[in-house]
Amino acid sequence: MREMLEQANLALLAEIDLLIDALPRKETIAVELASYYDQIMKSCRSLRRKINQSLRDLKKGSAEILEDILSNTQTHTREFHLYNYRLVTPLRRYRESDLLCLKIIRWLHQVHPETQKIPGAFCDGDVGIYPSVGYPITYFMPSSAQYGLLYLPLFFHEFGHLLYSCHKAEMDQLVFELQKKIDTILKQELLNQSAKRPKDAQKRRVVVQTWFTWTQELFCDAVGFRIGGLSYVYACSMYLKMWGIDRFHLIYEKLARSSHPIAWLRIKFLAHFLEQTGFYAVAQRLTDEWQSIANALNVKENYFGFYHPNFQQPILDTIENMLTETAPYKFNSHQKSKRTSASPIHLLNLAWQKFYEAPKKYPRWEKQAVVDFLAAFKARHPIRRRYKNPQNTGQSLQ
Amino acid sequence: MSDQWISYQSFVQNQQLLEAINTLSIHTKLKLAGDADIERSSEVEKATQQLTHFITTFDKLVQQNNEDAALNGADERLRQLLQDFFSARDNHRKFRSVLFTDSPARLLTLMKSDQTEDKIALVECLKELRLLIEQHVHADTDAILGEF
Numbered sequence: 415m416r417e418m419l420e421q422a423n424l425a426l427l428a429e430i431d432l433l434i435d436a437l438p439r440k441e442t443i444a445v446e447l448a449s450y451y452d453q454i455m456k457s458c459r460s461l462r463r464k465i466n467q468s469l470r471d472l473k474k475g476s477a478e479i480l481e482d483i484l485s486n487t488q489t490h491t492r493e494f495h496l497y498n499y500r501l502v503t504p505l506r507r508y509r510e511s512d513l514l515c516l517k518i519i520r521w522l523h524q525v526h527p528e529t530q531k532i533p534g535a536f537c538d539g540d541v542g543i544y545p546s547v548g549y550p551i552t553y554f555m556p557s558s559a560q561y562g563l564l565y566l567p568l569f570f571h572e573f574g575h576l577l578y579s580c581h582k583a584e585m586d587q588l589v590f591e592l593q594k595k596i597d598t599i600l601k602q603e604l605l606n607q608s609a610k611r612p613k614d615a616q617k618r619r620v621v622v623q624t625w626f627t628w629t630q631e632l633f634c635d636a637v638g639f640r641i642g643g644l645s646y647v648y649a650c651s652m653y654l655k656m657w658g659i660d661r662f663h664l665i666y667e668k669l670a671r672s673s674h675p676i677a678w679l680r681i682k683f684l685a686h687f688l689e690q691t692g693f694y695a696v697a698q699r700l701t702d703e704w705q706s707i708a709n710a711l712n713v714k715e716n717y718f719g720f721y722h723p724n725f726q727q728p729i730l731d732t733i734e735n736m737l738t739e740t741a742p743y744k745f746n747s748h749q750k751s752k753r754t755s756a757s758p759i760h761l762l763n764l765a766w767q768k769f770y771e772a773p774k775k776y777p778r779w780e781k782q783a784v785v786d787f788l789a790a791f792k793a794r795h796p797i798r799r800r801y802k803n804p805q806n807t808g809q810s811l812q
Numbered sequence: 813m814s815d816q817w818i819s820y821q822s823f824v825q826n827q828q829l830l831e832a833i834n835t836l837s838i839h840t841k842l843k844l845a846g847d848a849d850i851e852r853s854s855e856v857e858k859a860t861q862q863l864t865h866f867i868t869t870f871d872k873l874v875q876q877n878n879e880d881a882a883l884n885g886a887d888e889r890l891r892q893l894l895q896d897f898f899s900a901r902d903n904h905r906k907f908r909s910v911l912f913t914d915s916p917a918r919l920l921t922l923m924k925s926d927q928t929e930d931k932i933a934l935v936e937c938l939k940e941l942r943l944l945i946e947q948h949v950h951a952d953t954d955a956i957l958g959e960f
Contacts, residue, residue, distance in 0.1 A: 482834045483834075489834070500957075542815075546821050546825075623891065627815075674815065
């Protein structure tokens with residue numbers, strides 16, 4: 415066992431070195447990725463230290479601790495795989511065309527005090543995030559969406575998960591309070607029914623449990639709207655509405671296992687947020703659009719007890735409290751876009767305006783708009799594209 | 813949109829927990845064998861804090877019954893761990909430490925004690941806690957890293 419553990423740890427050390435050698439040199443990547451790069455290197459150094467500690471522990475000769483060293487070796491192997499399979503991908507894949515997404519992620523992190531020092535990057539995948547504080551933050555965006563403007567506001571929803579993590583204790587408390595309210599409403603509803611079914615208590619528990627992640631998802635939609643304004647609403651609706659009938663209706667068993675509220679319900683809450691901020695016409699159009707698809711699919715609204723109209727106000731109140739706690743950047747559509755501002759929000763809203771005005775002409779407009787946005791950014795920060803002193807980038811861990 | 817954030821956060825938390833358990837276990841065993849293990853002292857302090865935080869939260873949930881866990885601070889993965897804990901508590905052959913026969917809070921008392929018999933009991937608790945977490949981390953590992 416001792417020899418096997420020694421071999422495994424030495425092999426892991428060698429693999430870490432190979433991984434580092436496989437990364438691009440720091441001076442060849444965008445400055446927007448620099449802190450992400452630094453954190454990856456720091457994590458590799460930390461992992462190396464831990465593996466060396468295991469090798470020193472093995473030399474102590476104690477048979478008692480072999481099982482602990484085995485567990486440590488397995489834990490460190492999984493940790494390495496996480497970096498090797500997932501977290502280094504944004505560095506390995508880097509090319510100039512990543513700049514649009516990287517600038518938006520960097521801007522997003524910089525306008526929020528709690529995330530200013532947290533590095534972020536992205537790679538291909540369904541819209542998502544790895545939001546654990548203390549680790550490099552990786553966002554996911556489908557390949558085609560990375561090069562256009564329309565779906566980039568979906569990053570703001572994912573950023574909501576990171577904000578939640580930064581305020582986890584307070585946010586969890588707000589969610590638990592909501593869960594208690596939902597439980598009370600469900601108990602009341604059962605009392606109002608004449609015949610009580612034996613499985614009601616169990617079903618009530620499932621509904622209450624489901625709202626733990628559902629609340630976070632609705633909060634993230636609220637963050638998306640708060641940061642991105644109408645651009646988020648349009649992006650979210652367009653992204654979700656053509657996936658099929660399961661965005662409008664799910665059976666009880668699937669709802670019980672779902673991490674997100676059914677899309678139609680999310681859209682209804684987005685319509686509430688729009689009304690709360692005075693966008694009555696947009697809210698109506700959004701609601702009508704989804705209703706017309708539901709009609710065409712012959713779907714009737716049914717959440718099998720996972721949603722009840724009496725939940726609405728407690729949910730809206732909870733989300734408002736969560737927004738107060740996390741204070742996301744608030745987009746004000748009445749403010750004029752300043753050329754000196756690095757905010758991409760006006761551009762993202764303008765993109766949707768242009769798309770709805772002339773969808774056929776839109777791709778051409780978008781292409782030029784992206785070029786102009788990146789050029790304007792480059793002009794504002796002319797010396798930031800490359801590091802002046804590559805000698806200080808220190809790629810080696812030796 | 814992806815729900816990988818749930819598995820990812822759980823994976824990361826469990827990885828950190830396993831490291832903390834192993835650090836404390838190695839340190840306690842070496843001390844029992846007469847090795848002061850001074851080089852690990854800062855890691856031991858960090859591991860103790862991490863485990864104290866986890867066990868305090870977990871013990872509260874165990875004291876309430878499993879059914880009310882959703883209303884008392886447990887997310888989906890923590891609820892699953894609780895269920896695993898309750899199943900393990902019924903498995904007297906495999907799980908015999910005071911962590912399961914008494915309560916998770918006993919681990920906090922053992923961590924603070926300098927008595928040799930308490931240190932021996934602590935090692936047993938850590939071993940069984942590790943087994944519980946390692947079984948639990950499997951699902952998240954598959955979700956994040958896949959299977960070969």
